[in-house]
Amino acid sequence: MNTYNESDLKEFCEKVLEKMGMRKDYSEVVADSLVKANLEGTDSHGISRLSIYAKRFMDKRINVNPDIKVTKKAPTVLQIDGDNGLGHVVSWKAIKEGIEIAKESGTAAIAIRNSNHFGTASYFCQMACEQNLACIGFTNSPPGIAPWGGKEAFFGTNPIAFGFPTGNDQPVIIDLSTSIVARGKIILAAKQGTEIPDGWAIDEDGYPTKEPAAALKGSVLPLGGAKGAALALAVEILTGVLSGAAFGPHVKNLYDDNETENANVGHFFLLLDIKKFMDLTLFFTSIQNLLQEMKEVPKKPDVSEIRYPGERRKRESASRQLTGIELSGNVEQELKELGADFHIPFPEAMSLDHSSKSFSL
Incomplete structure (x- = not known):
């Protein structure tokens, strides 16, 4: 390569x-x-x-220059219509607007409809952390996970993300899908012509598969079994139902060439201004103590270091x-x-x- x-x-x-x-x-x-x-x-x-x-x-299935509409429904509640724009730009504008509200009122809840795939949720958590705000982010996506016990994809892989500033350039960033693996990794494996590991997915008949093409026709398995499927449902309610976006199988697939309708992806963000909850210096001291004590927990024999979420991401970025x-x-x-x-x-x-x-x- x-x-x-x-x-x-x-x-x-x-x-x-x-x-x-x-x-x-x-x-x-x-x-x-x-x-x-x-x-x-x-x-x-x-x-x-x-x-x-x-x-x-x-x-023309995504608007290259959307007219993003921001409506303030209450002092700390924003409703965003993304005008079928790419999710990156829709969410970027939403977070920028939300940061100003959170800094004034302490919190901002942002519901977004009529959007598209927004890349990594961590990107928007990092935006908030740079302003010393905590962020919780969710998005739905085209069907990828079957409801527990089913064999047909219904929920999206529906990521959940958290971002917490730490007082340095290495915030805590938690970004995970409610599936055992992000569907994008299976898409990438299909592009690269490689197999996927056991335990990632089932085919359209409900049997385990290592073939990415079969997995894309079937279902990614939920994270933690029934618990992951339950989390996927919760994200679907926040991002699809509460925002007024599409939900479940009604979210259209970006990769389906036969599809003609807009994807209508939904996102949901919650921003918290830490200074409104406690002294910022005290927060940084406390979170750094928490992370240090966590890292000092006795390690398993095959582990050289305990890392917190966001450390690997930061180190990999510096290396690359x-x-x-x-x-x-x-x-x-x-x-x-x-x-x-x-x-x-x-x-x-x-x-x-x-x-x-x-x-x-």
């Missing part, structure tokens, strides 16, 4: 999006979100998604900023073809000497 510089990939993303008519501030957000996912090791939600987004812009971002041959070819369509050259791969630098933290 070839390795690429993050700034080169961002620039490529921005140029493609702007060539399609996206306004500059939106293209910067989308490019930043995609490449940041790659930097942090979440390649399934990274630049590999650019081609499908571009395709849906071209066939130096060594570069690896892209599979399939993803690389797909992006080169996309660039050629718009007469935008794909960046040159990093030299072997530069991309093989050792790095440790």
